[in-house]
Amino acid sequence: MFAFTIRRLLFAIPTLLAISFIIFAILDLAPSDPTGNLPLTISPEVRAQIRSSLGLDEPFPIRYLLWLKQFFINEPLNLIEGWTGWTLGDGERMRVTSWATRSPVVDLIIERMPQTLWVVGMSQVIAIVIAVPIGVISAYKQYSWFDQIGTFVSMVGFSIPTFFTGLVFIVLFSVHLQWFPSIYDTNHVIDSWDSFVFQIKQMIMPTMVLALATAAQLSRYMRASMLDNLQQDYVRTARAKGLTERVVVMIHVLRNSMIPVVTVIALNIPTIFGGAIITEQIFRVNGIGQLLIIGIQGADIPLVQTLTFIFAVLIVLFNLIADVLYGILDPRIRYE
């Protein structure tokens, strides 16, 4: 298992290099000019100077290699320095810099990351907590009224996009009921019980929008997997041993049913980050989704490149995590 994981990690390197090249190449083809947003009074000579200071005079392969070096060597070294307080080399290195803000892209992302992680992470936890029991009960009581309602609700949740649920939530809970703020206060500091409660309140709506969308999907997977397992022969053997229904269903059947569902959860997580882009935009959460939108609108190529690449890393990473979890949960799978 350990050897398998290491090997898969090594395999991920060429994959990610290929992805990084494609992302870099596609975005490089886009017509964009880092000086486009500067006042018209700035002379062409100055503009050319700015471009060359950003390294844009170099031919494409050189710029790609430079970006690689910045992203894979300079930025990690910088992070290590930041965490440990050491100084590695002269501590002066070229970083991936945003065209719009002129600050290092990685710093921007690190600043935005916690909000997104909180919203996405909480939404996943809530989704699992909602979806697993619903899936289990729906399957165990197939075609009961509980199952019928569950099916209906998850179909609805499945087919309504998050921007719509988000707006419905705002209209309902912010405008009418005034329970939760409709706009996320990004400067909010938690320093007391009340401010903590406020933080929870402002997180509830964006988190729930994502959680419900995920739960709708997950509960269907859970139900299908449980139904599949409930009719397996081993269930009859377990019952014949005189085990209670609780043990039969919650231990024997559930343990088997979780195998495909855990995989789906892991594979799904990068998609949730995608979903968070829209949700963050609606609720004005200053996470990386919002950062990406700002970057796209401002044609901030380095920022968009880096964020897109981070999404790609997430997808590759969670694919690996799904495979490893599969091997852990299913004793029949042995990776050589």
Place this chain on the structure above:
Amino acid sequence: MRDTIAPLLDVAQLKTVFHTRSGAVHAVNSVSFSVAPGELVGVVGESGSGKSVTMMSLMNLLPRSAEIVGGEVLFEGRDVRAMNRAELLRLRGRDVGFVFQDPMTSLNPVFTVGRQITERLRKHMNMSKAEAKMRAAELLSLVGISDAARRLQDYPHQFSGGMRQRVVIAIALACDPKLLIADEPTTALDVTIQAQIIALVRDLRQKLDMGIVWITHDLGVVAGIADRVIVMYAGQIVEQGPVRELFARPQHPYTRALLETLPSVTGARSERLRTIEGQPPSLGGAPDRCPFAPRCAHTFGRCLTENPQRIEVGGGHDVACWWDPQTGEMRHV
């Protein structure tokens, strides 16, 4: 002899129906039989005749689409269908051992074999973890698995088909059941192991006075070990009697055909029931005629209007047929 011993299991007029998309399937149709303590009853009948469904109906281990629509199941005089949850669980866990037909899928793939045995011991024998482990290892060696203590930690997929069948047998025997229901328990085993398992079951039956229902396609096994034979056809018991008596004087045309297709009573183990000419019956509805009529060589008019009831022909032997092989005429009942 049977009348003097109170039966361990007494089944009367049991009816089980599958609700399927294409209508009701009457898989078990008014089945009545009994098993005495220490008695080994062999059940034979072609594929689809309802042997497995009958046995699953006893302890209500049926799939969801099946429903028991009538009849009575008494275990030591207690009505199983009227039992509450706890009583039924205790009966299943403690008093009855089941060996299901398909050894490849009968074990849970994600738990070790040891856990699947000890689980039962801990719940129904009140054993500690260590005691249950020891007993589980003992059971595995009993069914002929070597290096038993170590193999407890293995998962089902690490065992061959025959080994898995032996694990299932070990689970069934774990709590020294009073009744063992074995659905083709030796089909996946080679001859030596089969003989070993049969010897083991015989031995336990003596020691524990265990009643046994042994479903098989192998008439050779039946002749060798059974006290009594039940012949099933189309969800019904068509003939039943002590093994010598039934083999010597088969009454029902179906039983006779079965015995004719068998080269010799003590034939090789692979001599399974050969298919008898004609289509197997459909189980669409409660029939008002003999289900064997379309394939029978002796059909009378009455066979097509009335389903024969089982009648005693002497020596604890009964048959459900209008035809009398002694006279070649219709029975006068």
